[in-house]
Amino acid sequence: MSRIYNFSAGPAILPLEVLEQAQAELVDFCNSGMSIMEMSHRGKEYDAIHSEAVANLKELMQLNDNFDILLLQGGASLQFAMIPMNFLGADLAADYVNSGVWGSSAIKQARIIGKVNVVADTEKDVPTRLPDAAELHLNDNAAYLHITTNETISGAQWKHLPQNITASDVPLVADMSSDILSRPIDANCFSLIYAGAQKNLGPSGVTVVALRKDFAERESKNLPSMLRYSTHADTNSLYNTPPCYSIYILTLVTRWLKNFGLEKMFHQNVAKAAMLYNQIDSSGFYRGTAVKEYRSDMNVTFRLPTEELETDFIADAAKLGLKGIKGHRSVGGIRASIYNAFPVKGVETLVAFMAEFERRHG
Numbered sequence: 001m002s003r004i005y006n007f008s009a010g011p012a013i014l015p016l017e018v019l020e021q022a023q024a025e026l027v028d029f030c031n032s033g034m035s036i037m038e039m040s041h042r043g044k045e046y047d048a049i050h051s052e053a054v055a056n057l058k059e060l061m062q063l064n065d066n067f068d069i070l071l072l073q074g075g076a077s078l079q080f081a082m083i084p085m086n087f088l089g090a091d092l093a094a095d096y097v098n099s100g101v102w103g104s105s106a107i108k109q110a111r112i113i114g115k116v117n118v119v120a121d122t123e124k125d126v127p128t129r130l131p132d133a134a135e136l137h138l139n140d141n142a143a144y145l146h147i148t149t150n151e152t153i154s155g156a157q158w159k160h161l162p163q164n165i166t167a168s169d170v171p172l173v174a175d176m177s178s179d180i181l182s183r184p185i186d187a188n189c190f191s192l193i194y195a196g197a198q199k200n201l202g203p204s205g206v207t208v209v210a211l212r213k214d215f216a217e218r219e220s221k222n223l224p225s226m227l228r229y230s231t232h233a234d235t236n237s238l239y240n241t242p243p244c245y246s247i248y249i250l251t252l253v254t255r256w257l258k259n260f261g262l263e264k265m266f267h268q269n270v271a272k273a274a275m276l277y278n279q280i281d282s283s284g285f286y287r288g289t290a291v292k293e294y295r296s297d298m299n300v301t302f303r304l305p306t307e308e309l310e311t312d313f314i315a316d317a318a319k320l321g322l323k324g325i326k327g328h329r330s331v332g333g334i335r336a337s338i339y340n341a342f343p344v345k346g347v348e349t350l351v352a353f354m355a356e357f358e359r360r361h362g
């Protein structure tokens, strides 16, 4: 068996231990004589998996009983629509931060439903960054404030949320698809957190939503059942058939993370990112694309002096098993996504390759 170093932004690398356990349990799950993919979502085996996923997420996100954890489908993209459908009434406006491609995608969907105030816009800024407190023109009477904590494509992340965001009484809604559970957070300042699982939590097909109960009460009552949060909250996300296998892997990933420790994972993530940023900063050859203060610990984005060199860099890296480092097609350059499951050894290998490539071409 030869596993590559997979720097893909998503779907992304999973812990090898998790894949091996899934392999061992694939055809006969816990002496049930069947695979998880073949069994009822209302049976006792699946019920244990589902409950553990919810419990692990609650514990890792340090959520109190004011929150429900929902396991939904449709990706973060469906949340872009469901959030305004549920919480943006006809007479209200919502505040949105446009910090990049994902913030902008959320805004586009919300505008189909209702009124949006863009309270800060750094989408087109070069080098890339997120807005600071002074730039945010927040409205006290907004239905909610929507932010993206880590812009996966540009590689910009809020290390600490601006003070006026955390202090605001307006319900805070956050797309954390690409940095959820990469570090401890104070979840209690949020009203809704959502994340497609395929970056840092598991495979695609399941979307994690943490929803505060008092905010949930404001939902629109004029929506089909599947599009209402209460439908899923009232049924423990078992209103219809859930993506059982994706949730099973999510359970194994959250179990793995609990065993490792979230605080320890955070320190490892910071250390992994620092190795790459130090290599970038110590050279005149590589150029980071994000403002230092906003550099993402999850998606490390940088450029080489020319696009030709970038093409060679990607090809030579692939020969060493360093794959998935091509930047998003909309921005080009290099992007190394180094989520929780990405091994330290893989980062060290990339750093050594960067030094060697610079010696040859710098």
Ligand SMILES: *Cc1c(COP(=O)(O)O)cnc(C)c1O
Pocket: 010, 074, 075, 076, 077, 078, 102, 148, 150, 151, 152, 175, 176, 177, 178, 196, 197, 199
């Ligand atoms: C990947 C990503 C999305 C889109 O997720 P889907 O699950 O494919 O809909 C949205 N927001 C962020 C921050 C992402 O990284």
